[in-house]
Amino acid sequence: MYAFYSLLVYIFYSVFKKEEEGALEGEGPGGATAKEPGHVSMETGSRRRSGHTPSLRRRGCGKLSDSTSSSSSDSDGLSLSDEDDGCDEEPGVIASTPLAAFLSFKQEAEKRKASHDPLEAGGKVAESPLLAVMTHLLSFLEQYSHLQQMQQQAERYRVQLKRHRAQHRRQVKALRASYRQRLRDKSSVIDSLEEAIAQQQSPLLEPEGECGPAPGAQGGLHKLVESLCGLQGERSQLRGELRSLHTQLEQKDQDRHSRVQAFQQQIDELQHCIKEREEELARLRTESGVTDSEKRVVCLLAENESLKQSLSVTQGLLQQLSVIPSQSSSVLLQENETLRSRVQQLESSLQQRGEQLSRLERRSEQAEWRRGEELRRREERLRELQLELDKERGKEPTVKYVTQTVEVESPSTLRQLAEAKERNERLAEKLSNQNEKCRELEELLKRSDRVTANLQHKIAAYEVEIGKLREELMKEIGHLEERKEEAVKAAAECSEHQMHSLQEQFIGLQKRLAALPPTLRSMKTDYASLRSQVRNFSDFYGAALSDAKKQLSAVISEMSEANKDLLEKYRKEVALRRKYHEQLVELKGNIRVLCRVKPVLKEDQQDEGQAVVVTTDPNNESALTVMSKGKGRTFELDKVFHPQATQDEVFQEIEPLVTSCIDGYHVCIFAYGQTGSGKTYTMEGTVENPGINQRALKHLFSEIEDRKDMWSYSISVSSVEIYNEILRDLLTARSWAQGHEVRSFQHIKKILAVARRNRITFGTQMNQHSSRSHALLTITVLGTDLATGAKTTGKLNLVDLAGSERVWKSGAEGERLKEAQNINRSLLALGDVIQALRGRQTHIPFRNSRLTYLLQDSLGKGNKTAMVVQISSLERNVGETLCSLKFAQRVCKVELGPAARKIETAGQCENFS
Numbered sequence: 001m002y003a004f005y006s007l008l009v010y011i012f013y014s015v016f017k018k019e020e021e022g023a024l025e026g027e028g029p030g031g032a033t034a035k036e037p038g039h040v041s042m043e044t045g046s047r048r049r050s051g052h053t054p055s056l057r058r059r060g061c062g063k064l065s066d067s068t069s070s071s072s073s074d075s076d077g078l079s080l081s082d083e084d085d086g087c088d089e090e091p092g093v094i095a096s097t098p099l100a101a102f103l104s105f106k107q108e109a110e111k112r113k114a115s116h117d118p119l120e121a122g123g124k125v126a127e128s129p130l131l132a133v134m135t136h137l138l139s140f141l142e143q144y145s146h147l148q149q150m151q152q153q154a155e156r157y158r159v160q161l162k163r164h165r166a167q168h169r170r171q172v173k174a175l176r177a178s179y180r181q182r183l184r185d186k187s188s189v190i191d192s193l194e195e196a197i198a199q200q201q202s203p204l205l206e207p208e209g210e211c212g213p214a215p216g217a218q219g220g221l222h223k224l225v226e227s228l229c230g231l232q233g234e235r236s237q238l239r240g241e242l243r244s245l246h247t248q249l250e251q252k253d254q255d256r257h258s259r260v261q262a263f264q265q266q267i268d269e270l271q272h273c274i275k276e277r278e279e280e281l282a283r284l285r286t287e288s289g290v291t292d293s294e295k296r297v298v299c300l301l302a303e304n305e306s307l308k309q310s311l312s313v314t315q316g317l318l319q320q321l322s323v324i325p326s327q328s329s330s331v332l333l334q335e336n337e338t339l340r341s342r343v344q345q346l347e348s349s350l351q352q353r354g355e356q357l358s359r360l361e362r363r364s365e366q367a368e369w370r371r372g373e374e375l376r377r378r379e380e381r382l383r384e385l386q387l388e389l390d391k392e393r394g395k396e397p398t399v400k401y402v403t404q405t406v407e408v409e410s411p412s413t414l415r416q417l418a419e420a421k422e423r424n425e426r427l428a429e430k431l432s433n434q435n436e437k438c439r440e441l442e443e444l445l446k447r448s449d450r451v452t453a454n455l456q457h458k459i460a461a462y463e464v465e466i467g468k469l470r471e472e473l474m475k476e477i478g479h480l481e482e483r484k485e486e487a488v489k490a491a492a493e494c495s496e497h498q499m500h501s502l503q504e505q506f507i508g509l510q511k512r513l514a515a516l517p518p519t520l521r522s523m524k525t526d527y528a529s530l531r532s533q534v535r536n537f538s539d540f541y542g543a544a545l546s547d548a549k550k551q552l553s554a555v556i557s558e559m560s561e562a563n564k565d566l567l568e569k570y571r572k573e574v575a576l577r578r579k580y581h582e583q584l585v586e587l588k589g590n591i592r593v594l595c596r597v598k599p600v601l602k603e604d605q606q607d608e609g610q611a612v613v614v615t616t617d618p619n620n621e622s623a624l625t626v627m628s629k630g631k632g633r634t635f636e637l638d639k640v641f642h643p644q645a646t647q648d649e650v651f652q653e654i655e656p657l658v659t660s661c662i663d664g665y666h667v668c669i670f671a672y673g674q675t676g677s678g679k680t681y682t683m684e685g686t687v688e689n690p691g692i693n694q695r696a697l698k699h700l701f702s703e704i705e706d707r708k709d710m711w712s713y714s715i716s717v718s719s720v721e722i723y724n725e726i727l728r729d730l731l732t733a734r735s736w737a738q739g740h741e742v743r744s745f746q747h748i749k750k751i752l753a754v755a756r757r758n759r760i761t762f763g764t765q766m767n768q769h770s771s772r773s774h775a776l777l778t779i780t781v782l783g784t785d786l787a788t789g790a791k792t793t794g795k796l797n798l799v800d801l802a803g804s805e806r807v808w809k810s811g812a813e814g815e816r817l818k819e820a821q822n823i824n825r826s827l828l829a830l831g832d833v834i835q836a837l838r839g840r841q842t843h844i845p846f847r848n849s850r851l852t853y854l855l856q857d858s859l860g861k862g863n864k865t866a867m868v869v870q871i872s873s874l875e876r877n878v879g880e881t882l883c884s885l886k887f888a889q890r891v892c893k894v895e896l897g898p899a900a901r902k903i904e905t906a907g908q909c910e911n912f913s
């Protein structure tokens with residue numbers, strides 16, 4: 001809008017100036033004084049000082065002006081110079097042309113304004129201070145043009161009056177002259193006649209007696225008297241005519257006087273009218289600020305107001321922008337934060353899912369590999385059996401069916417896993433994009449802060465500049481006021497001069513308007529650009545925010561969709577996994593024998609020269625070789641952990657069995673080996689590196705959490721130790737184990753710490769090493785299917801057996817001997833149970849020891865068992881190592897048959913094998 005009105009003013013000024021110059025050029029040399037408004041002003045000043053009235057000189061009518069001014073003072077100075085000075089052109093024509101152009105321009109502008117959007121025309125435009133000033137200016141111009149026309153009309157009247165007056169005077173003068181001449185002629189005739197009469201009468205006046213009148217002279221006298229009488233009559237007639245002429249002249253004078261009076265009245269009226277117009281003009285000028293200073297003040301005040309308004313708008317905008325972190329922005333930031341945290345949650349859940357999937361994948365691969373291995377083994381075994389059976393009868397092994405099933409289903413699982421992984425990667429990519437967006441938004445916020453600071457700085461600079469300008473203006477106003485007073489004084493001398501001055505001021509005003517202070521204009525431009533920048537920025541910012549929001553919501557919805565899919569997939573995966581798990585465990589055999597080789601620690605290296613006699617094969621995870629007496633003996637087990645194997649790797653192997661427990665199976669995991677071989681380390685671990693017990697419980701809780709939509713579970717634990725065939729509860733210090741319900745993993749951690757402490761305490765009280773007792777941690781998992789109401793009971797026995805060293809070697813005596821004997825007895829009982837199971841005997845001697853008695857429901861047929869054989873790799877322990885490995889191989893040959901799930905449906909406990 002500012003640009004538009006600046007353009008309007010500029011156009012107006014250009015049009016006016018052009019036409020003015022054109023008009024003045026058309027006037028010839030006389031118009032040179034009015035070509036340049038500034039020049040006129042200067043000349044006017046000089047003329048004012050010299051006491052001349054410039055009046056119409058600027059229109060090239062100097063002569064007329066001079067004669068007019070002199071006519072009022074000197075009636076005899078009347079001349080026809082006004083007819084000869086070339087001022088036949090209408091005075092108003094020159095001035096009205098640019099004005100008419102301007103008015104037509106204004107009409108055009110009004111039409112344009114009317115054709116604009118009514119809202120803008122009535123609202124924004126009307127509100128603009130510059131427009132108000134422009135409106136005042138236009139109305140003033142209208143008034144001014146009208147006034148000029150009236151003045152021109154008065155001027156025309158005055159010129160006509162002068163012409164009439166001069167003409168009349170000339171006529172009266174001529175008449176007077178002719179009458180005087182005629183009167184003089186008549187008087188001279190009368191004088192000559194009177195003279196003649198007097199000459200004629202002189203002889204007659206001589207005494208009559210002396211000579212007496214002659215008869216001829218008497219007749220001539222009569223004739224003369226008659227002619228005299230005639231002349232006298234004629235004279236009286238002429239006098240009468242003269243009187244009548246005088247009367248006529250008087251009447252004409254009266255007429256003239258009355259006409260002069262009428263003209264004077266008209267002139268007075270016009271002057272009154274002019275005065276009124278001038279007053280009105282003055283009022284308008286005061287209102288709209290016609291003079292340079294006033295106009296500038298008004299303009300600048302209006303500009304100032306508008307700048308203030310804009311400033312407040314900008315400040316509001318800036319506040320909005322700056323308030324973003326506190327109000328609306330805080331909401332946005334909160335939203336952002338929420339979204340980000342949500343995204344992070346989703347990311348972490350995705351990561352978890354990804355990890356789970358990768359774990360599944362890994363496990364599946366491992367399972368695949370193991371299955372292959374197992375199949376190979378089974379096939380070998382089958383071949384062996386086949387050879388044996390071929391002799392008696394040919395029977396198709398059932399393993400083939402399993403193999404086929406697995407082979408058929410395995411690729412689809414892998415494909416699903418690969419798809420899920422791919423989807424995960426895609427989502428992760430999207431999430432990273434969103435994070436990028438968030439970062440961009442933060443950048444935008446920072447930029448907005450910078451722009452805000454910049455704007456505030458500029459606004460402050462503008463305010464300072466405005467203040468300076470205002471001061472300058474105030475000074476100028478004071479100066480102009482003085483000049484105005486002078487001008488008013490001068491104007492009192494001559495209204496035309498005032499008009500001229502006004503016109504000069506008006507031209508000056510136009511000039512000033514056209515040439516607004518460049519600083520102000522640059523300020524306006526800067527300000528407009530800044531405003532547009534801010535507006536653009538806020539638009540851009542809003543657009544970016546909404547875009548980011550949309551993208552975030554799209555990603556979130558997509559993720560939730562993907563999550564749904566993932567959940568569905570996961571459920572299927574769980575079902576599949578259970579299925580594969582069962583198949584895997586069955587394939588592996590429900591009794592698994594793992595061997596962990598203890599690394600050589602610093603304390604083990606005390607005896608120098610102790611060689612490492614146990615070697616593992618990196619290409620064969622099921623075999624290890626023990627060097628004894630120069631011979632190497634290889635042992636084949638289900639899995640051999642090399643000395644550097646981590647706790648997690650060990651647990652990965654155990655994890656399927658732990659999962660089986662949740663599914664309703666009874667599982668027993670025990671660590672077997674000589675003292676100091678790492679049984680406790682494997683089962684309990686350390687605080688920093690927990691072992692199977694803690695990891696199994698963590699896995700249980702995590703699995704339960706995953707299945708909470710389908711199953712509800714309750715977990716209870718008991719922890720006991722068997723020392724010298726006496727059972728002790730490590731949680732309550734009572735003699736019999738009781739179950740403690742646990743609610744969370746943190747809770748179980750506390751329970752485990754209590755058990756460890758009590759075990760140590762009991763050991764200290766009895767002066768016994770903890771490894772002299774068997775420690776049992778029993779976890780019972782009761783599950784309820786939320787859909788069917790079926791209940792499962794899983795049990796997980798985690799056993800840290802006492803050391804299996806030989807009594808003779810330990811050199812124990814007394815209590816130690818008794819301990820060792822008890823340990824050996826219980827371990828032998830365990831061996832017997834294993835032997836009976838291996839031999840598929842109908843009677844399994846579980847009751848031979850407390851240990852086997854406690855483990856009977858997890859160790860027997862239909863259950864799942866894993867034994868971790870801990871061995872030392874040092875030469876001095878080779879005998880114990882060989883014993884442990886032989887025992888492990890025996891256990892390896894045990895077949896527990898298909899595992900049975902303990903599930904209770906319709907109030908009955910059933911075993912499904």
Ligand SMILES: Nc1ncnc2c1ncn2[C@@H]1O[C@H](COP(=O)(O)OP(=O)(O)OP(=O)(O)O)[C@@H](O)[C@H]1O
Pocket residue numbers: 597598599601643673674675676677678679680681682769770771772801802803870
């Ligand atoms: N794989 C291993 N890595 C690191 N340290 C181990 C490892 N196995 C055992 N140890 C360390 O060896 C020492 C003996 O281990 P641990 O007490 O577990 O043996 P143990 O078989 O339980 O003996 P005991 O029957 O006397 O209790 C401990 O300090 C343990 O930290």
